[in-house]
Amino acid sequence: MILTVTLNPAIDVTYRLPRLTVGEVHRVAEVTTRLGGKGVNVARVLHQLGEPTHAIGLADARFAEALTAELPSTFLPELEDVRRALVVVAESTTSLWEPGRQAAPGADQRLLDLVEARLAAATAVTVSGSLAPGVPVDLPVRIARLAAAAGVPVLLDLDDAALAAAVGTGAVLTPNEDEIARLLGRAPDDLVAAVAELAERHGGPVVLTRGRLGLVACADGACWEVNPPAGISGNPTGAGDAAAAGLARGLAHGRPWPEILRDAAALGAAAVVAPIAGEIDAATYASVLADIKVGRVDKEA
Amino acid sequence: MILTVTLNPAIDVTYRLPRLTVGEVHRVAEVTTRLGGKGVNVARVLHQLGEPTHAIGLADARFAEALTAELPSTFLPELEDVRRALVVVAESTTSLWEPGRQAAPGADQRLLDLVEARLAAATAVTVSGSLAPGVPVDLPVRIARLAAAAGVPVLLDLDDAALAAAVGTGAVLTPNEDEIARLLGRAPDDLVAAVAELAERHGGPVVLTRGRLGLVACADGACWEVNPPAGISGNPTGAGDAAAAGLARGLAHGRPWPEILRDAAALGAAAVVAPIAGEIDAATYASVLADIKVGRVDKEA
CATH class of the missing domain: 3.40.1190.20 (Ribokinase)
Incomplete structure (x- = not known):
């Protein structure tokens, strides 16, 4: 089973409109909503390929519950809310990305405990995307070390400071x-x-x-x-x-x-x-x- | 106690940006969120004035629970989700209003039961705003009749077909x-x-x-x-x-x-x-x- 970790998930929301005009009021007829985040997308693709996978990460209780109806997953309810990534599709595509919401104190240790509990059954681990505010920048590195100690290969698809912190771990970097x-x-x-x-x-x-x-x-x-x-x-x-x-x-x-x-x-x-x-x-x-x-x-x- | 009824609440979301440009990606630094809907606003003003009030209506469980922390309220979890009313404040103000979400079958009768249970303590009833899809257009009229039968004055702040249906009830129309x-x-x-x-x-x-x-x-x-x-x-x-x-x-x-x-x-x-x-x-x-x-x-x- 491939364990995918998402430390800053998002709800991908799409509004479809004939036209978006700055300064105007628009009644949106069509709203589509999808539970997202890079690690969730990795798990979705693996699931579609028939590869056993389990998506884990930090979210809120509602996101966690809704995702289990779609994918094998365990998200800890550590965020006060899940950010939205809004795409307004009209004559052209306009995006509005909310900032990630604060993680509860101790969320990093609880996530590590969850990784550890799942590692015995894992054949690979991925950690993808940005970190919610409040998540220490070295959490992906600590996940990678746990996996390496268990002999499980790790892929870290990170950016900015988290990527810099991951150099030297020996995990696959992208x-x-x-x-x-x-x-x-x-x-x-x-x-x-x-x-x-x-x-x-x-x-x-x-x-x-x-x-x-x-x-x-x-x-x-x-x-x-x-x-x-x-x-x-x-x-x-x-x-x-x-x-x-x-x-x-x-x-x-x-x-x-x-x-x-x-x-x-x-x-x-x-x-x-x-x-x-x-x-x-x-x-x-x-x-x-x-x-x-x-x-x-x-x-x- | 003034009973305010909201049959299509909204979560009022405000994004503040230096500039909104159609076709571009924006990282939103500041997001504010407020539980809204016209009847909720009526109750908020009454509450601020020190007038005893109780806000009721249709929503989802999360909205219902969050609102009770702010106002005396009882929202039935009859909607699959609560629509968002997004205002993007930049050089000018751009609004994107999601459509209301479908009410569960039988939501109208359960709401009437709730009105009836609260009427004994009510000094006035307001029904404000639009109706969620699936709510019969005459629900405000049926609420007004219940209140009138109990001798409680009613204000109906409705639009479109629900307003047309309310003509003849004798309630206050606005x-x-x-x-x-x-x-x-x-x-x-x-x-x-x-x-x-x-x-x-x-x-x-x-x-x-x-x-x-x-x-x-x-x-x-x-x-x-x-x-x-x-x-x-x-x-x-x-x-x-x-x-x-x-x-x-x-x-x-x-x-x-x-x-x-x-x-x-x-x-x-x-x-x-x-x-x-x-x-x-x-x-x-x-x-x-x-x-x-x-x-x-x-x-x-």
Whole structure:
């Protein structure tokens, strides 16, 4: 069972309107609501693939209860409320993201206890997304250490300070280009060299996710470039979470890195085609898998 | 105790941003949330005035529980969720109003049972605002009949079909100009004549609320014009609910109409000065009360 951890979930709300006009009153006829957050999306993709998964994290009681009706999950009621991520779809798409809500004191220790209780049955652990206010920045690192001590592979899909804190843990890291630039203190000219440098400093695998441009990964002293399939278009939201689901599944099954990376890229493409974050288009997944090229590349000095 | 009934409550959410740009992503730093709905606002004003009140209505369990911490209230958990009324305050104010959520089958009868149980202690009843989907359009009328049978005065602050259904009940009605025009089938040239005509057809008091322009009321065969105080500016949202609170309080205490109308207009003005709907500025209320002129006017044929 793959354990996905979400430390700052969101309720994804979509309003559909003919037109959004600043300064006006709009009666919204169509509201759709979905329980979200990056780790929840990872678990949704795994669940859709038939891979045993369990989503855990911090939320409020209502979110926790509603999610169990959709997915195997255990969210601790540690937040006073769950933030909303509002997307207003009209002539164009306007987004309004609420800040995360404060976590209760001691939420970090209770979450660690929950991870520990679930680790015996876990084949991999992912920690995805931002941290709710009040969550210590090193909580993902402490989760990674618990998992490593139990011999369970870990993927940390973090940003900002939490990502910086995770360098050196040896867990799989999945930064984007901006995040690598911040970590190295410079915009990289050569992406492969940059990923290799970070992987060496980190002492573990680094998978750079480049959206429509594919993946660059370095692990176990080797690096690969993964070209994405051509002709994919759609909604890129959630593509990174689908790729993370592929990485976690490959790690859980101990597959070789080129195969893991091909699968992750195919799942990312299949998520772009699906209309909603947290879903993949199964036909796209099946059809693109064979087309994806994973090339071994030399790292430059 | 004044019983206020809210059949389609809302959670009033305010986002404050430096700028709202269509097509862009915004991280909202400041979110304020308030349990609302017109009848809830009426109860808040009465509560602030020290007038015993109890707010009832339809909501979900979370809304019901949270409101009891703020106000004496009993909301039945009959809605699947409570709609949000979002106001984005930036260079200008943009509103996005979600539709009301479906009421459970039988919610109307359970609400009537609750009204009946509370009527013995009630000195007046108000029913304010729209109806959640699934609520029969005649529910306010049935509430008014129960109250009338118990000898308790009723104010119905309704719109559209529910207002049309309430004509003839003899309850106090509080339409605005547009609503009177729809009910009479014509835009009125002479407001006093129009209010008098509606009051006669209705067989009960009609109080036309004109926002910053004051009130026109006909009751018991007489009509009055109420001029608002000069120099009031601020947030008109909730002014109608504060005026309704004043009308309900006057009815509960059996005061004469001119006094009731003066109080209602003063409370409406005091609500405009207060920053939040459901609150009044006590100093404004005290200072404007004496300035408000209530003039008896002849109704024209």
